[in-house]
Amino acid sequence: MKKFLVYLLTTIFILSTLTGCGSVTSTDSEKIDKSMTGMKDYSYKVLYGDKVVVVYGTIGSKQDTAVLYNLAKSYGLGFQKEIRDRFIVKSDVEVNEDDIKNRHIIILGNPETNQLFAKINEKLPMKVIDGSLVAGDKVFKDESVIFKYLIPNPLNKKKYLIVNGALNKKYMPYILYVTTPSRNAEYVIKANKNEKYAGLFDKTDTQWLINKIGENLWKDDFKTRESEHFIFHYSSLDDNVEKNINKIIEEREKAYEEISSKLNISYSGKIDYYFFISDTIKRSYRQWDDDFWLGNVYEVYNEEKEDNVYRYYIYKVLINQIGLPLSRFTQLGLYGALDVDSKYNDMKIKDITNSDDYIPLEYLTTGLLIDRTFNRDTVLSEIFSFAKYLVDKYGFDKYIKYYKTNLYEETDKALYSVYKKDLYELEGEWLDYINAVKGEKDEK
Secondary structure, rough: OOOHHHHHHOOOOEEEOOOOOOOOOOOOOOOOOOOOOOHHHHHHHHOOOOOOEEOOOOOOOOOHHHHHHHHHHHHHHHHHHHHHEEEEEEOOOOHHHHHHOOOOEEEOOOOOOOOOOOOOOOOHEEEEOOOEEEOOOOEEOOOOEEEEEEEOOEEEEEEEEEEEOOOOOHHHHHHHHHHOOOOOOOOOEEOOEEEEEOOOOOOOOEEOOOOOOOOOOOOOOEEEEOOOOOOEOHHHHHOOHHHHHHHHHHHHHHHHHHHHHHHOOOOOOOEEEEEEHHHHHHHHHHOEEEEEHHHHEEEEOOHHOOOOOHHHHHHHHOOOOOOOOOOOOOOEHHHHOOOOOOOOOHHHHHHHHOOOOOOOOHEEEEEEOOOOOHHHHHHHHHHHHHHHHHHHHHHHHHHHHHHHHOOOOOHHHHHHHHHOOOHHHHHHHHHHHHHHHHHHHHOO
C-alpha cells in the first residue's frame, strides 16, 4: 500500500503560489539541503507525515480564481484520507512565513493569476516571460502549453516547491490531466497536441537547472485511416484493429453523429483517435495523459471485450467545446442524461438508493476528482440517474445552462442559480421520484 501511495504522489503534479511571505527570503548562493534529491524523496516525506500547502491564485478574473481554487481542493482527492489531510489549501494572500518555513508548497496558475508565482518567477528554472515558457535551450510559445516541475523552494531550500501551470489561463482547468512518464521525472512540459518533454534537472549545490531539454516524447509511428470526423491511428502490428477498421469507423462515426446531434455541438477539424493493443503499450506512448481538450482520444481496442467507452471519449471531446466544469459530477451527469450508454440504468439505482451503498450527492460534487474509495458503479449510477431526472423534469436547455454556470460557480451555487433549488432539495425530489417509480413497479 505504501508503494502505491508513493506512486500516486509521484504521478500527480500541481502548482502552488506564495505571497505574504514576509521576511522569508533565499539567495542563489544558499546551499540546498543534501536530503533534497527529487521526486522520490518528496513522495516519501509526504507519505511519512510532511505537510503540503496547495496555493491557488486570486489576481486573475473571478473565473480564474474559481478554477484555481477548484484545482487546489481537488488535488488531495486522489489520495487516501490519511494522506489527503496533509494537503492544506490556501490562497496566494493567505500563505505566510510559517508555511514557507515548515511545509512544502504547490503553486497553481501562472504569474498573471497567482501573485506568489509572479513574485518568484525570476527565481525559477522555467520562467514565464512575455507569454512564453523559457526552459533550458527552448522557448515554448503555444497557448496550450502546460508545465509541471519539482524543485527546492527558492524561498526555503529545505522544502520542495511544485509548480503546476499553464501559459494561457484558458488551459488552466486541464493542469491535472497532464502526467509524467515516470515516477522519478522532475519536470514535464506538454507543449501542444503532439509535443511533450520530461526529464530531470541538472543539480548543483545551490540550484536545479535545465541546460538542455531532451527529445520530444511524443511517438506517432502509426498507420492512419481517415473518416469524416476522425483520423484513426493504429500500429501496423495491430491485426485486431486492421481487420475491424471498417466496423470501428462505422461505430464511432455513428456515435459522433448521435452525440453531436443531441448536444448541438460539432468539433472543428478532425478528432485524432489512437488505438493501442494493450494498456502497457498505451502508457509507453502516452503515459496516463487524457488530453481530450486538444482533440485526442486514446483507446485500448479489444474486439472480444468491446464496450461503449468510446462513446464517452467522443462525448468529452465534443462537450469540451463549451468548457470543463468545476465538478466532474456535472460533466458525467450530462453524458448520462444523453442516454447514449445503457450500462447504468434506473433499475440499478432503485437498489442503491434504499441501501447502505448510497452515497449522498454532496460527496460526489467535490471537484474535478471524485473520492477514489467510492464504488465506481454506484457513483456513475447515481450521477447518471440524477442528471436524467433534472433533464426529464426541467428540460435539456436548463441542464446546459447549469453546465455553463458550473464553469465558474461551484456546483451548489450553479444549481441554485438555474433551478432556484439547492443540491439538497433537488436530491430529495429525485429520491422521492425514484421511490415512487419503485412503488409503482412493486404494485404491478
